[in-house]
Amino acid sequence: MPADAVFAAEAVTGSRKPDAILVVNGMHRSFGGLAAVDVGHLEVQRGVITALIGPNGAGKTTLFNLLTGFDRPDGGSSTFDGRPVTGLPPHRIARAGMIRTFQLTKALAKMSVLDNMMLAAPHQRGERIVYAPLRSAWRHQERDVEERAGSLLEKFGLADLRDDYAATLSGGQRKLLEMARVLMAEPKMVLLDEPMAGVNPALVESLLHHVRELRDEGLTVLFVEHDMDVVMGISDWVVCMGEGRVISEGRRRSWPPTKR
Amino acid sequence: MDIVIVVADAVRASVGPLGAAYALTAIGLNLHYGYTGLLNFGHVAFLMVGAYGTAVTVDQGGPFWLGILVGVIAAILLGLLFGLPTLRLRVDYLAIVTIAGGEVLRTVIRSGDKDSLTGGVFGITQFATTFFGANPFPEGEYGWGRLAFTERQLWVAVVAWSLVALATILLVLLVRSPWGRVLRSIREDEDAARSLGKNVFAYKLQSLVTGGVIAAFAGMIIAIERQSVHPDTYLPAGTFLAYAVLILGGTASRLGPVLGAVVYWFLFEFTDGFLRGAISAGWIPGASSRRPTSARSE
Incomplete structure (x- = not known):
């Protein structure tokens, strides 16, 4: 049970974790005079659900952007799975296995649900322009990708909507689609930016279930959330940010965590 | 006014070489704008470098096939020139750079004197003799009455529409x-594509270059049909005509550009012919009976 592994880590800010998949060192980013992110040391343990909480403006989303290459830090570094990833463009970080979602869902509106899914599959031969016109070069792979997309849609309860445009989905369904699409990309770690925001309570339960399943399949999950019920419901480890810094972190059960 | 003649002339224009050239132009633009979401406002520059690549090469004593090749390479280089500095930035920057870049290039081409490489404002003429020498159609009129093409026009039209067919299939x-x-995911939301591991920049560049090369062929057709290249053929308005054709036929649709080009030229020539007829018949009070200059003439 991966959750038990968190007992090995100390509930101290910047504590060492056994088998950390993501290590952040001295990462800072300021906008004008405002230090949006200033994280001294942070480790995220592999195979664990880590919640990132904090008030609005605490720098959670900015930290996500820095980690995934959507923004560049003014200083500091991060390593993912033993490889330095600071300064890499977003697509390279995604290919390394760290896939993110966005606070406002980015379902590709004028594409079908199935196309949304199939797009995410990695290493597609037919995505190279030289092979693209030669259907025989990628037909088999395309069939495998479609099959995998189909079974994931089944799992997320979107199978009936596979040929509909993503624009027709409800907010909650889009969140589900985005999560399914993340899995399609075969990540090692997923970063979910407020996965439950704007989702009706009935769907929250389903989303929570899927997040737990990600962990049980060996994925690492780092997510930003404001709903404390959700945080207490599924996270193994909680990191709290305020004014750009990591204020404290600890095991979910030992909440409130020990002061620094 | 003979309405039959007006209609026949309009049909003739829409299925002729110019109709085909506009279809090709719009096919290239469809890849940029319809499928990738690139706001390319300097599309006419691709036609210009295609046409000038061919004309200059032949004018300097090169073979015709080399001229075509040079035109294609010029379009690839132009795509890289436009794309490399701007495609990492937001959409608007590409629009600004392409419209300005096209005009800068046109001004440079225009600035030479008669003996310069591009012929300045005099342009270059009579560079497609090899092309017409290879005409398999014997001399004569092809078609019916007003709808007839000369063997030269027919030859250009056949080659042009074949290129349209090839480009459409491709x-x-x-x-x-x-x-x-x-590409479609980039059009919808490029950050989403990035977050899923797609190298958005590379795809945009591929799209820009591929569409640009298709447009370069359109430029060659127009130049060959007239046996002349002239810088003022490639004013920015040309880009917006291509947008009109594309939007008329339907963006991101497969046959949209072809349909758009045919409809556009039909409407354009029909309106032109009809108004001229109406004026000379005295149907429009106060209008000069002097033959108005066509928008197409140089």
């Missing part, structure tokens, strides 16, 4: 592939 194959899927 585009259908491309956009149906996973490559096309990535």
